[in-house]
Amino acid sequence: MRKLVIFLKGYVKESIIGPLFKLIEACFELIIPLVMANIIDIGIKNNDTSYVLKMGGIMILLGFLGLVCSLTAQYFSAKAAWGFGTALRNTMFSHINSLSFSEIDKIGTSTLITRITSDINQVQTGVNLVLRLFLRSPFIVIGAIIMSFLINVKLAFIFVVVTILISLVIYRIMSSSIPKYKEAQGKLDRVSLIARENLTGVRVIRAFSRQKDEIVRFEEASNNLMRTQIMVGKISALLNPATYVILNTGIIVVMWFGGKTVYNGIITQGEVIALINYMSQILLALVALANLIIAITRATASAIRINEIFSITSKMKEGSASLQDILPDDVYEKTANCPEVEFRNVSFSYDASEKKALSDISFVVKRGETVGIIGGTGSGKSTLVNLIPRFYDVTEGEVLINGRNVKDYAFSELRKEIAVVPQKAVLFRGTIRENMKWGKKDATDGEIYRALEIAQAREFVDAKPGGLDAEIMQGGKNLSGGQKQRLTIARALVGQPKILILDDCTSALDFATDARVRKAITTQMGDTTIFIVSQRASVVKNADKIIVLDNGRMVGMGKHEELLESCEVYKEICLSQLSEEEIMRK
Numbered sequence: 001m002r003k004l005v006i007f008l009k010g011y012v013k014e015s016i017i018g019p020l021f022k023l024i025e026a027c028f029e030l031i032i033p034l035v036m037a038n039i040i041d042i043g044i045k046n047n048d049t050s051y052v053l054k055m056g057g058i059m060i061l062l063g064f065l066g067l068v069c070s071l072t073a074q075y076f077s078a079k080a081a082w083g084f085g086t087a088l089r090n091t092m093f094s095h096i097n098s099l100s101f102s103e104i105d106k107i108g109t110s111t112l113i114t115r116i117t118s119d120i121n122q123v124q125t126g127v128n129l130v131l132r133l134f135l136r137s138p139f140i141v142i143g144a145i146i147m148s149f150l151i152n153v154k155l156a157f158i159f160v161v162v163t164i165l166i167s168l169v170i171y172r173i174m175s176s177s178i179p180k181y182k183e184a185q186g187k188l189d190r191v192s193l194i195a196r197e198n199l200t201g202v203r204v205i206r207a208f209s210r211q212k213d214e215i216v217r218f219e220e221a222s223n224n225l226m227r228t229q230i231m232v233g234k235i236s237a238l239l240n241p242a243t244y245v246i247l248n249t250g251i252i253v254v255m256w257f258g259g260k261t262v263y264n265g266i267i268t269q270g271e272v273i274a275l276i277n278y279m280s281q282i283l284l285a286l287v288a289l290a291n292l293i294i295a296i297t298r299a300t301a302s303a304i305r306i307n308e309i310f311s312i313t314s315k316m317k318e319g320s321a322s323l324q325d326i327l328p329d330d331v332y333e334k335t336a337n338c339p340e341v342e343f344r345n346v347s348f349s350y351d352a353s354e355k356k357a358l359s360d361i362s363f364v365v366k367r368g369e370t371v372g373i374i375g376g377t378g379s380g381k382s383t384l385v386n387l388i389p390r391f392y393d394v395t396e397g398e399v400l401i402n403g404r405n406v407k408d409y410a411f412s413e414l415r416k417e418i419a420v421v422p423q424k425a426v427l428f429r430g431t432i433r434e435n436m437k438w439g440k441k442d443a444t445d446g447e448i449y450r451a452l453e454i455a456q457a458r459e460f461v462d463a464k465p466g467g468l469d470a471e472i473m474q475g476g477k478n479l480s481g482g483q484k485q486r487l488t489i490a491r492a493l494v495g496q497p498k499i500l501i502l503d504d505c506t507s508a509l510d511f512a513t514d515a516r517v518r519k520a521i522t523t524q525m526g527d528t529t530i531f532i533v534s535q536r537a538s539v540v541k542n543a544d545k546i547i548v549l550d551n552g553r554m555v556g557m558g559k560h561e562e563l564l565e566s567c568e569v570y571k572e573i574c575l576s577q578l579s580e581e582e583i584m585r586k
Contacts (some may be wrong), residue, residue: 033147036273081131148275432469436448
């Protein structure tokens with residue numbers, strides 16, 4: 001928790017005012033037993049009704065002032081806690097976005113969601129309770145003990161013994177429950193993962209009639225979480241009974257010895273009542289403290305999990321160069337034959353895998369060339385193109401753009417010039433225009449319509465009520481698969497990138513539409529360097545250069561006709577998909 005205190009930096013005033021007013025409330029509460037003692041020893045003893053009423057009015061006033069202080073403290077404590085939670089949540093979201101794909105793949109999406117929601121909520125609740133009770137409860141306990149010493153030293157030692165015993169109970173329960181709370185949050189991750197998989201894959205689950213199996217799997221994870229929560233609940237449940245037993249025993253002892261001291265004339269009856277009231281105050285304060293300890297225990301377990309995310313930093317170090325630093329536009333226009341993308345002996349493996357996904361890949365792509373990348377499933381096609389915008393860092397070798405290592409570029413500068421259309425079409429809730437402006441924030445309607453025309457999407461966009469202002473549901477659920485793919489292609493084209501990567505993004509299109517899209521891109525995108533990833537030979541066969549991958553190795557590179565003669569893997573792919581007439585047709 002100490003590492004997260006910095007997120008209260010903007011709420012120092014609230015963090016001071018909240019506990020301060022709780023201490024003032026506690027002072028009023030500590031005065032009340034003395035007022036009650038005077039009522040008994042003076043007012044009732046002397047049958048002085050006016051004194052009783054006067055002291056009763058003072059008690060009511062103290063109670064009202066305590067209420068005002070309590071409400072003030074709760075307001076400022078809640079404000080500080082919510083501000084803390086908001087700052088922590090924003091910082092964590094920003095930190096997650098700074099991580100590379102490698103770290104995100106390793107951590108897992110479901111646990112990140114749990115930590116940025118449930119764990120932060122737990123810590124936020126803990127901060128709220130700490131500001132309200134952490135100072136008040138100990139102050140009440142210490143104040144009550146001091147007041148009891150002022151009344152009678154011998155009886156006050158009973159308070160000291162009771163407080164020590166309860167503190168030991170709290171410490172034992174806290175040390176036992178913290179690991180269990182952390183374990184429970186980990187199992188909540190598992191429940192979140194299964195729920196997320198089922199909600200995103202609901203169509204597949206129903207297609208295979210696996211609803212019952214998935215229900216059983218979810219129930220097992222949920223019951224496992226329940227068992228852990230019950231176990232930690234049982235440990236925490238011991239807190240109140242244990243504290244009540246100790247404190248009630250203390251009250252009995254105080255009444256027993258207090259009665260004897262009154263009989264011997266050492267203290268008055270009112271002072272005994274005051275001592276019992278102070279013992280009750282200790283009881284309530286320690287019960288509140290016990291509940292606070294439970295909340296702090298949960299918050300501490302969650303804070304550990306949050307700090308685990310903050311402790312993970314991206315292995316990718318961002319450069320500072322831009323593409324214009326290397327080749328300004330005026331020079332760029334004159335260098336049509338310069339190597340725009342170059343792979344030099346590139347090998348790559350994912351963190352969780354010892355096997356290389358790519359091995360010793362080398363090739364050069366000149367500006368304006370169209371490059372087809374083909375190979376079987378799992379051959380490393382998507383992995384290869386993901387290295388160009390530096391979604392992952394190479395394990396060995398270098399990836400260069402305009403003659404300079406991609407590691408030298410700032411992420412924003414590099415990716416501003418590279419547009420990627422991924423395999424899975426991802427659209428965001430909002431209008432078509434808003435989604436198109438992801439490619440270029442200040443894009444005009446003319447630029448958007450041009451991109452839609454190239455992507456063969458203009459016709460169905462115009463047919464929608466509202467045109468560019470037509471609403472897209474979350475994930476594009478109100479669009480067909482082909483419509484989503486064409487819109488994602490158009491979004492990439494809006495910014496007129498210098499490098500365009502089409503990662504098997506036309507799988508939902510019919511052959512005719514696919515052909516029109518590719519033709520429009522190659523003829524209307526000017527000097528854009530295009531990478532087309534596909535498993536279809538018909539998609540890549542007219543490319544200026546075709547790279548053939550097999551099990552992470554480049555087994556062929558050249559034009560369609562050259563590869564038919566020199567590369568068996570490419571020839572087998574073509575023969576399995578095309579007729580001899582189609583293979584030879586340009």
